[in-house]
Amino acid sequence: MPQDKSPKAYRKPLPHIDEESRPWWEAAQRHELYIQKCRDCGDLRFHPRALCTSCMSARTEWVRCKGTGKIYTFTVTNQNQAGGFRDSLPYIMAWVEVDEGLKMLTNIVDCPPEQVKIGMPVEAVFDDVTPEVTLVKFRPAR
């Protein structure tokens, strides 16, 4: 397929969705955020895995997140040569700790770079970047 060179084409990397991650990405398309919980030992985990990363049990429960959390740490990226990102500098990378207690790597959006702070309350926003992929980002809580 010829590369789409129109201004609207999405140029940033897209996830390589696999059999373990597909339900999570499908939930994101529905604008829902999930983590996993082991039905045997109760350990919470993100990213999604077939087996518990604490006890290796295959008995897994999906837990829907409230979608709120706090910024654990961040960086304002001023330089990234990769296509797509080069055109959207500066942007904010962050680890967000969701209220359920797990940390997720994400972007903080709708926030001027000079205002982002560790500890800032944030809420999930679902960015439908292509018809097949929705990215979970966060913005300052409203």
Add this chain to the structure above:
Amino acid sequence: MSLSRKCAVVGAYEHPTRFAPDKTMYQIMAESIRGALDDCGLTIKDVDGLLTAGMGMGAMAIVGFCDYLNLTPNFLDSTNIGGSSFVAHTAHAAAAINAGLCEVAVVVYGSTAASSRFAIGTGGGGGGGDPCDQYEFPFGPTTVGAYAMIAQRHMHDYGTTPEQLAEIAVTMRLHASMNPVAKYRDPITVEDVLASRVISSPLHLLDCCIISDGGGALVITSAERARDLKKKPAYILGVGETVRHAARGQRDFLEIAAAQSGRLAFERSGVAHKDIDMAMIYDSFTITVLATLENLGFCKRGEGGAFVSGGRLRYDGDFPINTDGGGLSSNHPGMRGMFLVIEAVKQLRGECGPRQVKDCKIALAHGTGGALGTRHSGATLILTNQ
């Protein structure tokens, strides 16, 4: 079974090049091996163990490199855990020699990172087949960004300042000024670091390592065989390696691999922190040094900012590190672990001229591979000339 003092680094050679568009990666590796063998008085015919890794080396590349060199070793190891690989290789070589799998092992690295124009720190593009990548690469993580997030959290929790981080870069440049083959040798000040542009907050351009070409090699053999060779052996006292990652979303990010690899290396070596005369600490970024020193236990968590201040890390300070100028000023051809071991060996031999640390008897090298703020490896090595 302890490895302590069973094996030694007997040959060490740092390729002097910093920019080699006229050479292949394998040529730099071959020249480095020849240099390390000349250094100890052995020949390629003596080598029966080969350990290597590289950014441009794919699966099975070590087999191709044996073809290139016409080698048929009895022991092969192409463990690739990032920039720390060569510190780990040194440990693996010692274990293999001690187990009788080979007698003379060569660890080698070569790279044309600069002349091939690899965007190592700020090329946050695609991502590979790692399942974790799908949850990270869409957001544009860069190597420098992943380290910057550690610095940001450290500053938040402990009040660490940009000036304290900058002093690390200033000290590395001072050391580079005494190293004739270092890439950047003109002195810089804390103000210069803070005035350089912010690449990924809070890290400035001069908080980041350089990109160079380069290479190097080590020769490792048994302590017994080491005694008959040209140079004073650097005996391997203790080793340790491990990884840290997102830990299923539950990680404490200021706890890094060095905490575990360092503890193992100290326990296995039987020496204490106060016995370390100089250290080679992977300095991909200034924060890497600060976080590593805390996690190795040279100061408490949160005290790194004060620890790196006041000239302590200078070659003539209380705790000299990276006397070659480090990755921040001397060389960083993509993976720097090789040069940590080479400079530590040179210091133990007293070969460092104006930057020589006085009475250097025990040295530590710690390599970090990957990114502190996502996932990384750590490998620690303690060496002595005694």
